[in-house]
Amino acid sequence: MQGSQRSYPSTAYASDGCLWWQLKFKPGSKQPFGDEQKLAAWLAFNCELGDTITMRQLRVALGEEDRPNAAEHLNRRLRVLRQRDGWEIPSARDDGSLGHDEYRLDAKGWHPGSGKPRPKLETPSDSIRRQVFERDGRTCVVCGIAAGECYDDRPERRARVTLGHRVPGKRLHRGASVDELQTECARCNETVRDELPNPITLPEILPRIRKLPRADKRTLLNWLHAGERARSNLDLLYADIRRLSATEQIGMIDDLEKGAG
Ligand SMILES: [Zn+2]
Known part of the structure; x- marks a missing residue:
C-alpha cells in the first residue's frame, strides 16, 4: 500500500x-x-x-x-x-x-x-432518452419535481432531469430499454438512491397515510401497484407548459388569468 x-x-x-x-x-x-x-x-x-x-x-x-x-x-x-x-x-x-x-x-x-484513450461512456441513445422523458412528463419519478422547477428547500436551484436506471446502482448502457429507465432530477440521481440513507421511517409516514381521504388512499395504492406516480391531465399539461420559453409561459399565464378570472 x-x-x-x-x-x-x-x-x-x-x-x-x-x-x-x-x-x-x-x-x-x-x-x-x-x-x-x-x-x-x-x-x-x-x-x-x-x-x-x-x-x-x-x-x-x-x-x-x-x-x-x-x-x-x-x-x-x-x-x-x-x-x-x-x-x-x-x-x-x-x-x-x-x-x-x-x-x-x-x-x-x-x-x-x-497511455490509452479513456473508454467512451456508453449511454442510451438520444431517442431512448427522449421517449423516457416524454413518458415521465419530464418529471423526476423519485421526488416529483419537473424540469425547470425550483426545489422547495433550495429556491435558487432549478431542477435538471437526467436518465436513471430503475434499479439503483445499475449501469446505464447503450442497449438499455425504455422500460429499464426512468426520469430523475440530477439531485435524486446523484444522492438519494445511492448514498444517503433514506431519512424517512415508516412510523413517520403511517399516520400521514391513515389521515388521507379514501379516494387519495386509492390513488396512492394505484401508484404503488404501478410502481410510478400516474400523472393527471393537469400534471402533464403543467409539465408541458414548463417546457415553453419564459416569454411563452408569461403569455400563457395572461391567457389563463383572463379565462380563470
Ligand atoms: Zn428528484
Missing part, C-alpha cells in the same frame, strides 16, 4: 512531472482534472489487487497536504470507474465481508497513466 516516500514509475507522472492524482488541471489546459481520473491513477499506482481501501484513505490521497478531498459523491466517482473504466471495486453492498466505507480492489481498469 501507499508509502509517502515511495518511488513511482514514470507513467505515474503527467507530462508536467506532477503525479496524476495530484494534478489540478488537465495537462495543457485550464480545465480541472477530474476526481475520477485521479482516483484511477492513485489506485493504479498505490494499490495491489486484493487490497482493502477506505473512503477516508481515498479522501486523504486525493487531498492537498493536510486537507482531505471533501468532494461530495466521491463514492459515485468510484462507481463510474466500475461502470465505464473496467475497474472491479466491490463495496459492502456487493460483498458483505467488507465493512461500511470499505472497498476492495479486485481488478484494475483504465487509468490516465495507461
Whole structure:
C-alpha cells in the first residue's frame, strides 16, 4: 500500500512531472482534472489487487497536504470507474465481508497513466432518452419535481432531469430499454438512491397515510401497484407548459388569468 516516500514509475507522472492524482488541471489546459481520473491513477499506482481501501484513505490521497478531498459523491466517482473504466471495486453492498466505507480492489481498469484513450461512456441513445422523458412528463419519478422547477428547500436551484436506471446502482448502457429507465432530477440521481440513507421511517409516514381521504388512499395504492406516480391531465399539461420559453409561459399565464378570472 501507499508509502509517502515511495518511488513511482514514470507513467505515474503527467507530462508536467506532477503525479496524476495530484494534478489540478488537465495537462495543457485550464480545465480541472477530474476526481475520477485521479482516483484511477492513485489506485493504479498505490494499490495491489486484493487490497482493502477506505473512503477516508481515498479522501486523504486525493487531498492537498493536510486537507482531505471533501468532494461530495466521491463514492459515485468510484462507481463510474466500475461502470465505464473496467475497474472491479466491490463495496459492502456487493460483498458483505467488507465493512461500511470499505472497498476492495479486485481488478484494475483504465487509468490516465495507461497511455490509452479513456473508454467512451456508453449511454442510451438520444431517442431512448427522449421517449423516457416524454413518458415521465419530464418529471423526476423519485421526488416529483419537473424540469425547470425550483426545489422547495433550495429556491435558487432549478431542477435538471437526467436518465436513471430503475434499479439503483445499475449501469446505464447503450442497449438499455425504455422500460429499464426512468426520469430523475440530477439531485435524486446523484444522492438519494445511492448514498444517503433514506431519512424517512415508516412510523413517520403511517399516520400521514391513515389521515388521507379514501379516494387519495386509492390513488396512492394505484401508484404503488404501478410502481410510478400516474400523472393527471393537469400534471402533464403543467409539465408541458414548463417546457415553453419564459416569454411563452408569461403569455400563457395572461391567457389563463383572463379565462380563470
Ligand atoms: Zn428528484
